[in-house]
Amino acid sequence: MVDAHRTFVIVGGGLAGAKAAETLRAEGFTGRVILIGDERDHPYERPPLSKGYLNGKEERDSAFVHEPAWYAQHDIELHLGQPVTAVDREARSVRLGDGTTVNYDKLLLATGSEPRRLDIPGTDLAGVHHLRRLAHADRLRQTLAGLGRDNGHLVIAGAGWIGLEVAAAARGYGAEVTVVEPEPTPLHQVIGPELGQLFTDLHREHGVRFHFGARLTEIIGQDGMVLAARTDDGEEHPAHAVLAAIGAAPRTGLAEAAGLALVDRAHGGGIAVDASLRTSDPDIHAVGDVAAVHHPLLDLRLRVEHWANALNGGPAAARAMLGQDVSYDRIPYFFSDQYDLGMEYSGWAPPGSYDQVVLRGDVGKRQFIAFWLKDRKVLAGMNVNVWDVTEDIQGLIRTGKPVDTDALANPATALSAVSPAP
Missing domain, CATH: 3.50.50.60 (FAD/NAD(P)-binding domain)
Structure with a gap:
């Protein structure tokens, strides 16, 4: 039985929004859960769009987070093909494109990002x-x-x-x-x-x-x-x-119009949130591509546009909305499949942040792990056609300690056994 006295509204029908709704029910929330998406499709994951579905190896339905019937079975109220046009923080309500107003006790913004456009002649052509x-x-x-x-x-x-x-x-x-x-x-x-x-x-x-x-x-x-x-x-x-x-730009229009704190585009853009994914308004959280999170482990503000961030961030935001103590410190992670090359990347090491790259394995055969280091501390790792090592790579990142780079480069030394630098 749904308790209509409390209403949590989720704006954004992607993976983050769908996983947040799922988690609210799994954690025992009995109030109304309203999920609003501006696309007519049910919530879906984005990796198949450039991988399995696009290349013809997977069916369209493989992208969907849940079966369509799942939402009604779990008392999730769906508003599909319906954009949110405004957030009224004082009234704690959102206005939909058809003029409908929906009140909330807690609001989650999972509005994602949109592709950057080419500002050149000819972009209106059909192809x-x-x-x-x-x-x-x-x-x-x-x-x-x-x-x-x-x-x-x-x-x-x-x-x-x-x-x-x-x-x-x-x-x-x-x-x-x-x-x-x-x-x-x-x-x-x-x-x-x-x-x-x-x-x-x-x-x-x-x-x-x-x-x-x-x-x-x-x-x-x-x-x-x-x-x-x-x-x-x-x-x-x-x-x-x-x-x-x-590239893509975070969809921050609703947040900006509502007066929420944002991050300057020069620093990645997005809605500024703390480690519990809370915005400058304590009743509003943000997650996924649109959220610039203060990462408690890395001690910097990150906006990550990848599947794992939506997958893990949605549940974290839901728990924070329920009042649980949440510190979202997931190591950024993404993966890619291209021809016969599969890879996973963990960490955060943009050019200029590292001073050394250590390679482990056979680069020529494209079976190796690359590590990006600063002062011999592992910032990131990418495993190429080498599997079941993500946990160990992320463990090295989490320690934040200098490592023995000779051992790191030696495939005969288990990653879990790589010791601190002498």
């Missing part, structure tokens, strides 16, 4: 794509299959995770692929130049062409269709479709 939503993946999957049948060309702006995963999917369909990237290597701002070349070589072996040190300046079309893409160094690449994969 220009973004990839963030399931509907985007539906359209892009059909496009890639068509390009493969017709020997068509895809130009991708951006060599980040999304760009590379879509490149791999496109080659799987047989499409011709050119990736345009302003940095000298793929993933330059994530894993640095030391490991970026690995992904250059991987994709070139599978027929992908890279154009580094350049940006798109124009998409050329005729009769509404894409014909080519030009770059700022004067090159012109044939194209029948273009994917903009130049």
